Amino acid sequence: MSPAMEPAEGSHLDALAYLECAMGLLGSVLLKLVRSAYGRYASPRPACRVPARAAWALQELPSLAVPLWVCARTAAERLRHAPNRVLLAMFLVHYAQRSLIFPFLIRGGKPMPLYTCTLAFMFCVYNGYLQSRYLSQYAVYADDWVTDPRFLVGFCLWLIGMLINIHSDHILRNLRKPGETGYKIPRGGLFEYVTAANYFGEVVEWCGYALASWSIQGGAFAAFTFCILVSRAQQHHQWYLERFEDYPKFRKIIIPFLL
């Protein structure tokens, strides 16, 4: 979508989106060289760690707070239009769940290294600003965009992806009884087909958002998520195969029947 005014900042937001794609690619290369450093891979004695619940709540909160701040402190003129409001709401609904609900449901989560938490926090500030500034100030949609097939298919993918993500996280959480911290083979739902069903849901969700927003900014976020989560899913898959002799060999890594 083309910027309505101040084209300089519009192209600045495009540049930030391309940079986000580059960060995703760089992140996936780095994750192949060095294992991601939280959860099951966290070193038992890193210099500084944040309890899992506090880490998730704090690091994800900017994705909620920054858009609210952007909308409150700027003219947010494009939010007079329904498509912009719906798209921003899709982003906020996900992050309300991720920062205000998900952390408090975690069971026995491993403390997060401070630097991982800091990197995630910085990404959430960056991406929260990028998505909200674009949707509130620049994105121009026809008023009937919400009936366009790209929006409708994208919205359905976003919703289905979010439900898969939440359901799969629920399955993982319930593998542990209160007080347990160990790992078991996940069963049920899309875990019957892939190792990282929760990541599959998240990837579908942001691909749907990208399609519905039909923007470089939405596409960049989906690409970033894909790069990071495919790398982490590959590590999880290998980890299960090494640790559990009876791990189902037919399970794919992240995309049912494909990858």
Ligand SMILES: NC(=O)c1ccc[n+]([C@@H]2O[C@H](COP(=O)([O-])OP(=O)(O)OC[C@H]3O[C@@H](n4cnc5c(N)ncnc54)[C@H](OP(=O)(O)O)[C@@H]3O)[C@@H](O)[C@H]2O)c1
């Ligand atoms: N958009 C993005 O770029 C992005 C990036 C990262 C994460 N996320 C999302 O954030 C959420 C959490 O991500 P994550 O990387 O922490 O997911 P994860 O590694 O699958 O772990 C999720 C939770 O389940 C527990 N768990 C995982 N496997 C288990 C098993 N086999 N047995 C018992 N407990 C198990 C973990 O405990 P431990 O902590 O003790 O391992 C953790 O509390 C997901 O929904 C993911 O999609 C999004």
